[in-house]
Amino acid sequence: MLTEVTATRYVTPLREGGSLPGIVEADDLGTYVMKFTGAGQGRKTLVAEVICGQLGRRLGLRIPDLAGMQLDPVIGLAEPDQEVQELLKSSGGLNLGMDFLPGSIGFDPLAFEVGAAEAGRVVWFDALVNNVDRSWRNPNLLVWHRDVWLIDHGATLIWQHNWPTARQAAAKPYDASDHVLAGFGPDIAGAAAALAPLVTEGLLTEVAADVPDEWLVDEPGFDSADALRRVHVEVLLSRAATIHERVTIGERSTAKPSRAPGWLAGERPPKAHK
Incomplete structure (x- = not known):
């Protein structure tokens, strides 16, 4: 289960993300990036964060520790930003905290430079959970102590937004052409050989159990939180076995200005000191 802490001070909003997460301090003296149930994407975003974060950590990927965070909206009374005040008021109760990595920088x-093996593990994992938000436009990766850390998994497990077709989602391919690590020659087959056998029904059941019941209740078509967890387990278990066979890396999209123009010409990123 997630460790549970209580937010004691709201420090500042992080305006890079659409859900307006904030940096908060907690009663364990830790500092967290807090994601709110009252944000526009709602509690399903937090469900995805927990399942992907806990699964990724169990597979050996670098993902910050997660915690359930109790929030009393009163801590936002002194916040001058009306948007932030409204967000805090609508998010009383249990929210999600991600360990803040002080001094980290965006990837x-x-x-x-990322090696082919590590790039392959990240791409394979993103294919497994169908992450549509790790592109060269928005990497959602941090560099901390010279290591790459994965953050922001709210845009995953998209089958939870259309439950009648959830089980068919297991066969959905994954286009990694715009993935931020596509240019590093990711060894996806090697990652599948190492990681897919670890994604067992038992592991997925344990990971899904970390999602608090209150984020799963009242879902149309399900009579219990466990029934909802079960579908997540079934889809991920099915995808893990063969998803590496359905990952494609083609030409990068040019729909928006690139942060890395050389990639569009097929150039490899230059080597850098690590």
Whole structure:
């Protein structure tokens, strides 16, 4: 189960993300990035964060520790930003905290090199959970102590937004053409050989059990939180076996300005000091 802490001070909002997460301090003296149930994406985003975060950590990927965070909206009374005040008021109770990595910087593929094995593990994992938000436009990777850390998994497990077709989602392919690590020659087959056998029904059941019941209740078509967890387990278990066969890396999209223009010409990112 997730460790549970209580938020004691709201420090500042993080305006990079659409859900307006905030940096908060907690009663364990830790500092967290807090994601709120009252944000526009709702509690399903937090469900995805927990399942992917806990699963990724169990597979050996670097993902910050997660915690359930109790929030009393009163801590936001002194916040001058009306938008933040409204978010805090609508998020009383249990929210999600991610361990804050002090001094971390956003991943820049032109300044930091990732080996083929590590790139393959990240791409394979993102294919497994169908992460549509790890692109060269928005990497959702941090560099901390010279290591790459994975963050922000709210845009995953998209089958939970259309439950009638959830089980068919297991066969959905994954286009990694725009993935931020596509240019590093990811060894996806090697990652599958190492990681897929670890994704067992038992492991997935344990990971899904970490999602608090209150984020799963009242879902149309399900009579219990466990029934909802069960579908997540079934889809992920089915995807793990063969998803590496359905990952494609083609030409990068040019729909938006690139942060890494050289990649569009097929250039490899230059080597950088690690």
